[in-house]
Amino acid sequence: MNVKAYIDKIVRDAKAASRKTAIADTSIKNAALEQMALNLIDNKEILMAENEKDLRAAEENGLTSAMIDRLKLTELRIEAMAEGIKEVINLSDPVSEIIEKVVRPNGLEIQKIRVPIGVIIIIYESRPNVTADAASLCLKTGNATILRGGKESIHSNIAIYRQISSALEKVGLDKNAIQVIETVDRDAVGYLLKADEFADLVIPRGGEGLIRNVVENSTIPVIKHYKGVCHVYVDEFADPDMAREICLNSKLQRPGTCNAMETMLVHEKLAGTFLPDVCKGMSDAAVELRGCEKSCKIVPGIQLAIDEDWSTEYLEKILSIKVVSSIDDAIEHISAYGSSHSDVIITEDKTNAKKFVDEVDSAAVYVNASTRFTDGFEFGMGAEIGISTDKLHARGPMGLKELTSYKYIIHGTGQIRK
Amino acid sequence: MNVKAYIDKIVRDAKAASRKTAIADTSIKNAALEQMALNLIDNKEILMAENEKDLRAAEENGLTSAMIDRLKLTELRIEAMAEGIKEVINLSDPVSEIIEKVVRPNGLEIQKIRVPIGVIIIIYESRPNVTADAASLCLKTGNATILRGGKESIHSNIAIYRQISSALEKVGLDKNAIQVIETVDRDAVGYLLKADEFADLVIPRGGEGLIRNVVENSTIPVIKHYKGVCHVYVDEFADPDMAREICLNSKLQRPGTCNAMETMLVHEKLAGTFLPDVCKGMSDAAVELRGCEKSCKIVPGIQLAIDEDWSTEYLEKILSIKVVSSIDDAIEHISAYGSSHSDVIITEDKTNAKKFVDEVDSAAVYVNASTRFTDGFEFGMGAEIGISTDKLHARGPMGLKELTSYKYIIHGTGQIRK
Incomplete structure (x- = not known):
């Protein structure tokens, strides 16, 4: 032929x-x-x-x-x-x-x-x-x-x-x-x-x-879209119960999809109480946890992450965790390691919510909802041929x-x- | 360095x-x-x-x-x-x-x-x-x-x-x-x-x-956009005076631009009277004319075009001319040789106008107006960074x-x- x-x-x-x-x-x-x-x-x-x-x-x-x-x-x-x-x-x-x-x-x-x-x-x-x-x-x-x-x-x-x-x-x-x-x-x-x-x-x-x-x-x-390295940032002004539910859903509802959470960022003011709670939920669901030094100190079961973890799309029950000292740190991390797919802030503070949605350069940026909603059907398009992380012609579902x-x-x- | x-x-x-x-x-x-x-x-x-x-x-x-x-x-x-x-x-x-x-x-x-x-x-x-x-x-x-x-x-x-x-x-x-x-x-x-x-x-x-x-x-x-091989098709139901003015303007108002006409297509029913008239106008403005066999027979001053002419963006005072036997022939020619930039039909017939705008796959398709309007300022955009003949993200000005x-x-x- x-x-x-x-x-x-x-x-x-x-x-x-x-x-x-x-x-x-x-x-x-x-x-x-x-x-x-x-x-x-x-x-x-x-x-x-x-x-x-x-x-x-x-x-x-x-x-x-x-x-x-x-x-x-x-x-x-x-x-x-x-x-x-x-x-x-x-x-x-x-x-x-x-x-x-x-x-x-x-x-x-x-x-x-x-x-x-x-x-x-x-x-x-x-x-x-x-x-x-x-x-x-x-x-x-x-x-x-x-x-x-x-x-x-x-x-x-x-x-x-x-x-x-x-x-x-x-x-x-x-x-x-x-x-x-x-x-x-x-x-x-x-x-x-x-x-x-x-x-x-x-x-x-x-x-x-x-x-x-x-x-x-x-x-x-x-x-x-090359990959989905999606983040949930739990802000210092987050409702911890809502944050916990959203993090568990973002990681676990279907871990093999591009809009599942791969990295969780937690503000240091909340980390001491929030991390043990959410990590217990993750461990109960058999999620392997890899974190920064701070998070390892707070939760004994977390393994120390290597730099590559932050840019990896696991597509399975593995989660990387980082404690950040400010919303700027969180945005900086997402900008450096993210894939511009779907990123979430959990916060009750309107100023921080606005800052996050303005400055995070991703196809879908959420306040107080699961990463898992980035999907043509969930967005009401009725169908989906794919998701774009490009910026020309089509972005997102x-x-x-x-x-x-x-x-x-x-x-x-x-x-x-x- | x-x-x-x-x-x-x-x-x-x-x-x-x-x-x-x-x-x-x-x-x-x-x-x-x-x-x-x-x-x-x-x-x-x-x-x-x-x-x-x-x-x-x-x-x-x-x-x-x-x-x-x-x-x-x-x-x-x-x-x-x-x-x-x-x-x-x-x-x-x-x-x-x-x-x-x-x-x-x-x-x-x-x-x-x-x-x-x-x-x-x-x-x-x-x-x-x-x-x-x-x-x-x-x-x-x-x-x-x-x-x-x-x-x-x-x-x-x-x-x-x-x-x-x-x-x-x-x-x-x-x-x-x-x-x-x-x-x-x-x-x-x-x-x-x-x-x-x-x-x-x-x-x-x-x-x-x-x-x-x-x-x-x-x-x-x-x-x-690679180039602008723009056409004016003078339909059998064209107003000949309007057609003449639009053809002259499309070719001559600024011949060096991508939205200038390069090829004029004329329905055979009109060619006998229309071609001598418009060609005189073109020749008076020092336009070199290259045409199909039929057009050469109608107007003695036209040189015989070669196949390459039909896909050439002259960007100067040269015009290729083709006599077509139907609107379908015109659309077929534009599809085969055009650059999907700007194409015009001159007609008083609504059915033909609709057929032309539906079937000609170009960034800008006109009924009864000059090709020269494909421009960000003329479209009311207030500015223009360029013209796209692509179909993704941006098309036209x-x-x-x-x-x-x-x-x-x-x-x-x-x-x-x-």
């Missing part, structure tokens, strides 16, 4: 398809989604049979049981995937929305209109459900999508893709509106990332290594609106420039 | 400064702008003396008279530069604007707030006025800026920079909020473009070569708002995620 020629055809076909999806009626896009969900349900057996090939290969290649679990398609998971697609049908279509409108003194009527981005490339790791999730959100917003999943899930992804394609064709949409890369050749990614003439956006989803590789090699704009661009449409009556 | 270490210090200093400018009051930022304008006027002689060094080098290096003219700082140009800075003072500061606000069912109050982007790198060619223009717009929006101008204007840029720095210090802002790269070493650009840990955005301004180099080497997000990002600020009363 000539991978370069293969990718070239894929991106050209996607570009051509994007011109059609961009002007497709909401009803057609919804009909396609409906049909996609139906096809997945109707062809469960085929999907599971193809998935079985991936699972066998995964076992042969010695993947961990956690990885194998992520890869696995069960009847229930296929139904959930179909359900996810159906939920996208109910979301309102942001395309064609008039964002702004102004009439200039010369009579020109300038409208800023929401339009699809165009061609979006998604590069992701082994979860096959991303294939259906990402495709449905991108289709709803009128984009053409190119999906490149991990090699571990290649058979599953292609099987899902066949069902998607046939749904697109059935409703009369260009089947190239959603394409899956069918080769596991690594060069394919390299060619995709240089196709800036045809593609408008790359969204990498996966570990930091995958994302860095995309950023370093792409000439197409990338939206990403990305919903349907963040999958759109805009254009200016100007109506005149013969105006010329003087 | 160790260029790597030099750039490393520059980007770190910029990041530190950006944290201060991000929270600086509008009044302080305006005071700095006022002082910058004053300093430039008060030090005209120094600026012109330094500029003289660049001019001498330019002559020795055999730069064209057009390039030397662009480089030159006269008393009048320095005053215009100061005036430009003063105009930025009068623009309203977009930072801290509440873009959206929502209260979730669980009581969380989510605000989406406009914030500065952070650290912006501007890479540009020889016009020294960009140094002051870009710096003032970025400062007004609370960003820290790193400016890298062309080597031809190095003395002028540094001289302007000294005045800017002293203004920042005088009002108590961090002088590193605006920095100019003082070495002409080309490696400096390479190091800057990899500083994604510290910088948030690169805006290249210049020719296509410079911009491609930035896109290919940057790991920092880039906003750009970029004003102050486009130099901002947003963050989510969430106020709770102890909410945890269930």
Whole structure:
């Protein structure tokens, strides 16, 4: 297979398809989604049979049981995937929305209109459900999508893709509106990332290594988040009971997610009483504690942290703890070690709350709430394609609106420039 | 000089400064702008003396008279530069604007707030006025800026920079909020473009070569436009007089700009009468005409165009002309050869107007007006840092708002995620 020629055809076909999806009626896009969900349900057996090939290969290649679990398609998971697609049908279509409108003194009527981005490339790791999730959100917003999943899930992804394609064709949409890369050749990614003439956006989803590789090699704009090193700062004016509940929730409600707390910062005035209490809660839930010297002195069970701890996204039941002597120290620590994802202050003091939200440069900055709320559904977006810690285009949770661009449409009556 | 270490210090200093400018009051930022304008006027002689060094080098290096003219700082140009800075003072500061606000069912109050982007790198060619223009717009929006101008204007840029720095210090802002790269070493650009840990955005301004180099080497997000191949399509239902005026204005009002028309598309039903008329106007203004076979047959003075013509940004008095047999042909041509910048339909037919604005995928799509209006001032933005033909973050003219990002600020009363 000539991978370069293969990718070239894929991106050209996607570009051509994007011109059609961009002007497709909401009803057609919804009909396609409906049909996609139906096809997945109707062809469960085929999907599971193809998935079985991936699972066998995964076992042969010695993947961990956690990885194998992520890869696995069960009847229930296929139904959930179909359900996810159906939920996208109910979301309102942001395309064609008039964002702004102004009439200039010369009579020109300038409208800023929401339009699809165009061609979006998604590069992701082994979860096959991303294939259906990402495709449905991108289709709803009128984009053409190119999906490149991990090699571990290649058979599953292609099987899902066949069902998607046939749904697109059935409703009369260009089947190239959603394409899956069918080769596991690594060069394919390299060619995709240089196709800036045809593609408008790359969204990498996966570990930091995958994302860095995309950023370093792409000439197409990338939206990403490397990791989530989220902080809760317990201020000297915190309500200790509220602080305790929020810290436990931020760490424990789902430790493997990017919006879980990784570092807890505690003001020294409160540390003596608060730390033993919260650490007991953490230890009871089997959280490993690593802290600064001060915190180790206060709570005997804490191990001494090393510098690397402060910038580590554990994604598991490990927490780093630091006692700080002021709110400025806390902000400084977050600025030095944080990942600009989600950071919280617990305080009853309005001045400190304002200082924290003004000065902490993160996608989501909270006063008196859990870090775990940084999520498209929790923010009321109805869906989430990912979270961005970038500052351009989209920051924080990305919903349907963040999958759109805009254009200016100007109506005149013969105006010329003087 | 160790260029790597030099750039490393520059980007770190910029990041530190950006944290201060991000929270600086509008009044302080305006005071700095006022002082910058004053300093430039008060030090005209120094600026012109330094500029003289660049001019001498330019002559020795055999730069064209057009390039030397662009480089030159006269008393009048320095005053215009100061005036430009003063105009930025009068623009309203977009930072801290509440873009959206929502209260979730669980009581969380989510605000989406406009914030500065952070650290912006501007890479540009020889016009020294960009140094002051870009710096003032970025400062007004609370960003820290790193400016890298062309080597031809190095003395002028540094001289302007000294005045800017002293203004920042005088009002108590961090002088590193605006920095100019003082070495002409080309490696400096390479190091800057990899500083994604510290910088948030690169805006290249210049020719296509410079911009491609930035896109290919940057790991920092880039906003750009390669070129402006703008079209006017004269529909079969056009008012011929209006069409003639708009075509002449689009080509001639300022041929060297990116929003000037480069290709005129004319419906075949109108071509026989319209083309001779408009071409006479063009020829009278010394425009060289290059056209398709049909247009050559209609107007004897037109040379036969080659394929390359259709994708060329002439930036001078050359026009390519094509007779098309339908609106679909016109849209297809624009899609194949255009640069997604500014495209116009002249028509009295509403259906065709709608089809054109829906299907032409450009930053600005016009009905019955000149291409020349794609401009921050003409759009009412009050300023312009450039024009984007990208689809992410900013599309079309970029004003102050486009130099901002947003963050989510969430106020709770102890909410945890269930």
